[in-house]
Amino acid sequence: MFTNYVKIAWRTLRKQGGYTAINVIGLALGLACCLLITLYVVDELSYDRFNAKADRIYRLHSDIKFGGEVMNMAVTPDPLGPTLKQDYPQVEQFTRLHQQGTWSVSQAGTTSVIREDNITFADSTVFDVFTLPLLAGRYAGADPKRALAQPNSVVISEAAATRHFGSQNPIGQTLLFNKMPYKVTALMRDMPTNSHFRADFLLAMSSDDYQWGQWVSNNHHTYVVLRPGVDADAFARNLDAVAEKYVGPQILSFLGSTMAQFRQANNRFAFTMMPLTDIHLHSKQTIQLAPVGDIRYVYIFSAVALFILLIAGINFMNLATARSANRAKEVGVRKVLGSGQGQLLNQFMTESVLTTAMAMLLAVGLVAAALPLFNDIAAKQLTFRRLITPFWLVMLPVVPLVVGLLAGVYPAIFLSSYRPIAVLKGKIIARSGGALLSSARLRSGLVVFQFMMSVLLIIGTIVVYRQMRYIQTKNLGFNREQMLVVNGTDGLGKQTETFRQVVLQLPGVVNGTVSGYLPTPSNRSNTSFFPEGQIEPQKAVSMQNWSVDYDYVKTMGMQLVQGRDFSRSFGADSSGIILNETAAKLFGGKAIIGKRIAVYADVVNKLTKSYTVIGVVKNFNYESLRQEVGALALILQGSTGSISFRLNGSSNVAALVSQIEANWKRLAPGQAFSYAFLDDNFDQMYRTEQRVGTLTLVFSVLAVLIACLGLFGLAAYTAEQRTKEIGVRKVLGASVTSVVALLSQDFLKLVLIAIVIASPVAWWAMHRWLADFAYRVDIEWWVFALAGVLAVGIALLTVSVQSIKAALVNPVKSLRSE
Structure with a gap:
């Protein structure tokens, strides 16, 4: 029986080629957008999770308020890590990183100099904290515990080794860092791109020319590994005591005041800690090792992916019901010949799942083609191979099945509920008038939802680009041009x-x-x-x-x-x-x-x-x-x-x-x-905001395009339902313009409702986004007006195609069945 359903579904989809193409393209665009955004979100959420001890690693911060400045920094005093390891048995290990600027690096005995950026002093314990594998094979024998134990030693990445030594073995060679010699003791694999910092050169911390032991100077990124089973929140409460015990005396020496007096003057010096896996998306501290992301953009793009997928599914529903008049007699004949509603449901659901399966195949192809451009815009290094994992190999067939069932269940119920006798007499009547009424309301609600999402994205895009333009043109107090x-x-x-x-x-x-x-x-x-x-x-x-x-x-x-x-x-x-x-x-x-x-x-x-x-x-x-x-x-x-x-x-x-x-x-x-x-x-x-703006623009255009397909389907459905009414009006003297206006006004009402609902929501969302900027644009009334005009114009253009087509039909042809 299932094979028969598939055969009939395939023949039906082939027979209705144009309808099938629109459905498949709309769903494919929605699924492709969803896949791309999912790859992006999964990558953002994966940062630093490659570390074997990721769930026990914490970065320490300094939160200071002093001299009129509030400083929440990702750096701490240099003695903090060793002190915690010494005083608290809950601390399994610590390490510190002291990032440097751009240095001149050359191989000893050569004149070729390369400017390198990713240079960091690190404790020898860095390999106990982070999972940074040292290469085996011809470089075997490197001991992670000893790689940075000696002064003037350096561990370099594969990429750095290739730049400076080519195919030579770098172990034991000497590199000059700003003319200071360091011996290469080990070679490590290139750090993953989903790491909150990147280092091509790890220099022994003992060689750092630094005035050690200053509790009031914050220059080191400090990490601790807590022992298994330690309550991180309970341990964090010890940090106030550490500040009191060690920072207090230096403040007394420095300012002549006790820690209590320091606090009474409305000042603050405290240590806090953050889980390693939260750094990339949740850290708001200054002095980061590298630019970080923002969890809000993960939420935003996740919502966009869901909305676009919903819009695509809504299109399928609207297009299916728009074709219902053409399939009413088919349903009537099937019922007269003995088909039950359950069999009809299975038939129509099979068509739905087959359509979404075809859309998924096309979507995967679109993702493969669009991935290089997406990587360029999003500054990612995502590859198509990420889809060839057990998770995705399960999800790729499951998604079209679920989407097909959810998107097809309403059209299937609607189509299978026609009364066979009435249908064969030329009347399209479901089992109850209420069903027809509710279906019309549902379709209208879905159109409102589609365009509400579209207007939200349009307003968001306009505000983001206005803020970026403001940043580029604002008088900064200096001239950065030329x-x-x-x-x-x-x-x-x-x-x-x-x-x-x-x-x-x-x-x-x-x-x-x-x-x-x-x-x-x-x-x-x-x-x-x-x-x-x-x-x-x-x-x-x-x-x-x-x-x-x-x-x-x-x-x-x-x-x-x-x-x-x-x-x-x-x-x-x-x-x-x-x-x-x-x-x-x-x-x-x-x-x-x-x-x-x-x-x-x-x-x-x-x-x-x-x-x-x-x-x-x-x-x-x-x-x-x-x-x-x-x-x-x-x-x-x-x-x-x-x-x-x-x-x-x-x-x-x-x-x-x-x-x-x-x-x-x-x-x-x-x-x-x-x-x-x-x-x-x-x-x-502002690269992040620029990328977000560009991605928002792309997804806004796609969302509007997909929404227009749904509106096109609903316009086709309405034109089919009102064919005879249009014929009568034309016989009585109605012009093409008046007929087009008649068919368009209902849709424009829906779009206007969507604009009214979307505008306050968009104002709230963009006001929250702009709050991060001390200097920002105002969200002016014309932004909403422009978004509304664009939405109405796009909707009118889409509906007019079907309205004009219906208005130009010869009324004799429309009425000849009466």
Whole structure:
């Protein structure tokens, strides 16, 4: 019997080729979107779960409020990990990571230098905490416990080994990191992409040039492994006691106040911890090892996948019922010949499942074709092979079965409920008038739901793109356009200033500055400043402390609102300081020029250094626009790292970069030349939002397209039901325009209802999203109006196709059956 159902279903689908094609394409698009988003969501949720001890690993954080600043950081003092391991038996192991910036790396005895980013100092226990396999085979014999035990030892990844050694065995070879030699002791597999940090070089922590033992300096990412069975929440309550016992004395030494007095001044210094598997999606801390994701986007895309799948299923239902008039006599004949409602149900459900199976095959093909583009947009490395797993091999046949049954059950019941005698007399009547009424209401409700989701996505897309546009055009307090940043100036050595002067002579170069600090987000820490002679918690101001040269403010296009810039004409400017408006306000506002402020130059020996405020620079955004501009100080002090050149807007940038590179190679032979543009560095902060905006746009278009297929089906159904009415109206003189308006108005009412429902929901959702930005656009009324106009226009265009077709039918043909 089942074989017979399949044969009849196949013949029916082939006979109704156009109807079948629309159904299959609509379902395939919905299923393909759902598969892509599911791959994305599964990847986001998989971060760090490859670690064997992932369920017992926790990262420690420092939550500090001091000097007017609130700092929730992913870094801690360097002694925290060893102290916890020593004082608490619940801690099985700890490790620390101290990430470095971009370094020049070369093989000893060669002149070829490569600029490397993923360089991290790590404790030798890093392999006890994280699952970072060392390669076997010809590199066998490496002991994870000893790989980083000795100073100046380094473990490198496969990719790094290929870059620096090719096919040679790297074990025992020497690499120079900023000209400091390190011996390669082991080779590790490349870290998985679904890790919250990435390291190509793990350097022995014992070689880190750091002032150890500072409980008030936070620079290390610290992880602990709790023993099996330990209650993490109960253990976390010990962290307050650790802060009291170890941080308290240093605060007393540093500020002259006890921890209790420190807290009474509305300050805070506490340690917290987070499960390793929560870091990628739930961490809001600053100073991350790498950019993290956001659980809200997982929720958003999961909802989008569900909605698109629902829209596709709704289309199937609407298209099936739209064809009901054409199949009514078939049902009548089958019932007269003895078919029961159960047999008809089985027949129609078989057609539904077969349709969804065909759609799933097409969807898998669409996923394979779209995956490279999706990876490019979403910044992922998903592969089609991920679908060839036991989980997916079970889900791929199950999904069309479930979707087919759910989407086909209503049309099957509806079609199988026709009264055979009435149908054969030319009347389409279900077993009860209420059934017809309820089916009409259901179809209308489904259309409202489809377009409600579509309007939500349209409004969301408009708001995201407006915010991204606002970020790109906002006056940030400095000029990031036409700013070329040459990285790695440590490779120039003593030739740094010579290189700057040579480049300044090139036509098209306006100005240049040497600095390790750029007004783009970076893992920088704050320093506490005090009014001179008033070192106490209530007087402290926690702020950024940037070392710059004489030309920094001018080159960056910053604006002074009080005082003056650093000048070579003033020999005492080495003890001068420029504050931004936020810092000036904290220190006394407009009467700040000439005031003296101090900072600890050596915390251990309690040595301070004083500066005279010579100027106030207008606030500029050096962090993400999600944050208010914090306090910042500019100090005249030598600092390397990069050289920034202001270029003339009319210059040939490509030719100019070639000339700059030629001068670099002449002054720093063998050193890698690396550059970027400041506006590109700034845009990188918002790559996640840009990707979300692009993906939202794509899925919005697809959702609207799929919804239009459903509306098309409902319009076809309505036109079939009202064929004779249209004929009568035309005989009585109705024009084509009036008939089209008659058939369209009911659908437009449904779309307007969808807009009314979707608008407040969209306002609430986007208001929540924008709340993450300290500087953001307003959600104005025209956004909803534009979304509504687009939805109405799309719906009208879709319905008009069927309405015009019905209106142009010869009325004689419509009425000849009467």
